[in-house]
Amino acid sequence: MKLTRRTLLWSGLGAAGALVVGWSGMPPRSRLGKPDTLPPAEGEVGLNGWLKIDAQGHALLAMPYAEMGQGVHSTLALLVAEELNLRPDQVRLIPATHDALYGNVAVLAASLPFHPRDTEPGHETTSARLGQWMIRKIGRELGLVMTGGSATMADTWEVLRLAAATARAQLLGAASLRWKLPVSEFNVVQGVITHPAGGHHAHYGEFAAAAATTPPGEVRFKKREQWALLGKPQKRLDIPARTNGQARYGIDTRLPGMVFAVVRHAPMLGGSVARMNSNEVLKRPGVERVLRLASVAGSTEAVAVVGISTWHAKQASLALDIDWAAPLNARLDSQAIQQALEAQAQAAADGDAGFSFHKVGDAPAQLASAAKRLNAVYKAPYLAHATLEPMNCTAQVTPQGVQVWAPTQVPGLARAVAARVADVPEDKVTVHMTQIGGGFGRRLEVDSVAQAVRVALETGGRPVQLVWPREEDFTHDFYRPAGVAVLQGSLDAQGQLQALRIGSAGDAITPRHLERNAPWLAGPVDTPDKTTAEGLFDLPYAIPHQLMRHVATRSGVPVGYWRSVGHSHNAFFSESFIDELARLAGQDPVAFRLGLLKDRPRHAAVLQLAASKAGWGQALPKGQARGVALHESFDSTVAMVMEVSLQNKALKIHRVVCAVDCGTAVNPAVIAQQVEGSVVFGLSAALYGRIDIVNNEVRQKNFPDFPLLSLRECPPIETHIVPSTLPPTGMGEPAVPPVAPALANALFALTGQRLRELPLQLPG
Structure with missing residues (x-):
């Protein structure tokens, strides 16, 4: 059967049809339970x-x-x-x-590669309703x-x-x-x-x-x-404990008789241990044992040192006498990967390379005969998650079973990998979820859980807490994929946007995630992964002729879900380019977008609210400028206006104004908090975030190499919510994508220089 976006049930399920044969007529499983x-x-x-x-x-x-x-x-x-x-x-x-x-169930339904116009509440197409109904049934069974x-x-x-x-x-x-x-x-x-x-x-x-x-x-x-x-x-119930130190995170787990382990991976992605002599380290006070850890759940081969404290284990791990071996037939270099991605994106834009996620009209013909045409190439680097709580997991293996204490986003996958490593049935594994000191998608992985259970098998029934030093986390993350997009747009003689053709390239996350974490779900072939193209194929604008193709690459760099996933960089590509087209048309950026949203009143209302609250069109002090971006992700729409200036060649962000439509606002206070956190997170990435790989090794080792936005740099952030009676939609991620394009568009308005690569290199 030919896979299309209409027949694909879930990118990564592969032979999903096999799961539904024989029970498609059964009613969905009740979620009320007994x-x-x-x-x-x-x-x-x-x-x-x-x-x-x-x-x-x-x-x-x-x-x-x-x-x-x-x-x-x-x-x-x-x-x-x-x-x-x-x-x-x-x-x-x-x-x-x-x-x-x-x-x-909802996260699976959202993974279907339908255009938002096909799934908008009250206006769903038959194929979208059928696809979501079917994937919800599958989700309830899984x-x-x-x-x-x-x-x-x-x-x-x-x-x-x-x-x-x-x-x-x-x-x-x-x-x-x-x-x-x-x-x-x-x-x-x-x-x-x-x-x-x-x-x-x-x-x-x-x-x-x-x-x-x-x-x-x-x-x-x-x-x-x-x-x-x-x-x-409403006030959050967890704030007192988080502020007085009573909140218990994974790394705070303490159990009777606990020992501690620290991991040290091969410095090269995919590397291994060629030779190790642990004799001297084992003579150190407080050091109990040294173990080799094979690659599991996508991890690079490593060693673990077990001691009476994390400090003892870490110091011993640094003193180990080890020779590391580089991976065979792999020479990972992020600059070379970026160059290859640009060529592949260009092939998708100019021809039929990759998978077509969206097509309306005849974009190539329209572009060929256009009165005005614009081409641009946008780029984004690999990014680390940089969670503040280091990767950690506590595990205990006894004849009665396996106990795991983990700050995990996927307790089911953690349970499954613990059972595999310990070679016990899953019903012999109990996962205790702790609070998480920053997830951002990193804790959708279970590599540290697998390692902790492997070490616990050697500690005689005592619980062991395994911790990754910060340098291990930065150099052995599952990174946000690098991406490149080639965008081509055309205007008619009246300045109306007629055609948009986009070719992009970058690694597909979902197939790789399933291979390492849920091999029983991974299909025999890669199916189109929505996360690669989201933010490019699903734009809200009414453009008569559109074509969006993506080339799913397999660079060899470990990639994973990063907060807002594909939207995180694709929104920068698309919303910056829409701004470029507005300038080409000689129109105000807000007015240009509103002209493309005449049949999308919800999106227009969000944009108008943000523009109104930001005073769009009103004069700013000399040396300041505004930029705007509008983006829908996770069924929520966010418009963002950013006011900036350059003071002694240093960026000053004076104000960020956000408007959101996330359906019913269950708790407006939490929504505002999520917007504020997203803006800070997005600005850190837009200004500083990048991971460079040379000869298989990641160059960024810690926060000095991968800075976060400082308190001094943080601007005032306003959040305005569009009233709605529709069901609530996501807010943990949707305010991240518009940050980079709003900033880039503001910098263009200020300096006249168009920045098309992340992180943004400020003029001068």
């Missing part, structure tokens, strides 16, 4: 697979999602608190089990538990409210049976059910046992006008 999904505990009563009620009448919410600063734990608690009429602090989080019930793709709110919006509303109906039903009074006469405030006329008064805990066997009857969500919590700024 009370016995949650482990029993004294004084707690399960009402479904997500919720328990304790003896005090508080709700216990099963939490399969990782908290890495995005505020998801607090926000999901709000959904439950709202439907159960509880205070947010009356919802306590408990670890979810490893049940498939908690699989992230049960891939993960936090990523800005999909958590989209995934839980219906199911958590349903779980809470069903529990409410059961609790009120139990009270009705006991008091022999109609539910319609009850009031519920902070989990206390009252019947004012009869004088009855009791909290949820007193009805929980009876509620477990009470049919819920008709379940209804609270109406928006009844909401007391949702849509209003």
Whole structure:
């Protein structure tokens, strides 16, 4: 069967059709679950697979999602608190089990390479509806538990409210049976059910046992006008612990009898140990053993030193007598890779190289006869994730099974790799998810988990905490792929954009991720990976003639998901080029974009709000300029206006104004926090981020080589939310992509110099 974007179910599944044969007529698996999904505990009563009620009448919410600063734990608690009429602090989080019930379905549905025009709520095409329905069915069967793709709110919006509303109906039903009074006469405030006329008064805990066997009857969500919590700024429940030091991250794990391991990889990507003499190191006080670690889950071959503390282990690892061997038949060089990508992108733009993700009209013919034509080449480098919490994992292997404590975004994959390494069934592995000190996609990988379990096999049943020194993380990351795009556009005699042709090239992430982390899902051939072309093929603009092709390369550099994935650099390419076309047409950049959004009122509203709040068109002080960018990713749209100047040849960002449409704003305060963090993250990458590889070795070793935006450099950031009644969409990533083009466009307005390569090299 020929693979097209219409028939492709999930880039990377390969023979996805084999998964659906024989059960396509079955109804989707329920996501509400059963009370016995949650482990029993004294004084707690399960009402479904997500919720328990304790003896005090508080709700216990099963939490399969990782908290890495995005505020998801607090926000999901709000959904439950709202439907159960509880205070947010009356919802306590408990670890979810490893049940498939908690699989992230929305992230799989979002991976389908449909154009947003085909999936817009209320305007979905038949093929988009069918494709998403099918992949959701597959997702419910696979049960891939993960936090990523800005999909958590989209995934839980219906199911958590349903779980809470069903529990409410059961609790009120139990009270009705006991008091022999109609539910319609009850009031519920902070989990206390009252019947004012009869004088009855009791909290949820007193009805929980009876509620477990009470049919819920008709379940209804609270109406928006009844909401007391949702849509209003709410405090995050985790802030006190994060500020007073009580929050426990993976690296804070401490267990009785624990030992510590430090990893040292071959300095060359894909390198290996040629010779090692550990005799002198093993004589050091506090050092217990030295182990060789084979490549697993995509890691480079390494050694691990085990000691009584991380310090002892690290110092010994640096003193090891090792000769390293370079990989055979591999000479990785980022500059050479970039040159090859440019040639491949040009071939995609000029011919039929690569995969066609989007085609309308006849772009080549229109370009050939254009009144005005513009060509540009844009480039982006490899990037590291640079998480502040070093890579770490604690593992313990005993005859009873394997215990893993990990700051992971993928507990299911962590469990699977731990079972493979320890050679035990998966039901003998328990993964304890800790808080994460920065994920950004790096902790979608499980290499450090595999290494920790391998070391734990040698520690006699004692738990071991394995830590990567910062230099190991920078030089052995799964990097954001380098990318190149060749963009060609044409205007008619009236300055209207008629054609856009884009050819791009860069490594495909999804096939490589599946190969190393979920080989049972990897197909026999690479299928088109949406992440390579997102931000290029799915533009919101009404352009009569469009053609977008991508060449998926395989450079040999380990690549992975980086915050906002393909959008992170493709938005820089597309939105900078749209700005160039506006200048070619002699039009204002905002007006030019609005002219292309006449049939996209939601996008136009976001752009107009950002422009209005930023005072677009109003005079700025001499020496300052504004730039704008608009981008949709993860079903959310962000418009950004940036005001800049050059003071003594140094960049000064005076203000960043953002407008967002992310559907229902569940907690506007958390949305603003995510925008602010995204802008800082995006500016760090736009100004400083790059990974250079020479002779298989990464040159950047630590933060001095890979700077982050300083507090002094950070501008004021404003967030304005477009009101919406649509379901909530992602906000952990969508404000990252427009940062680089908004800055580049502002610098062009200021200096007249067009910067087409990241990181941006400032004029002068």
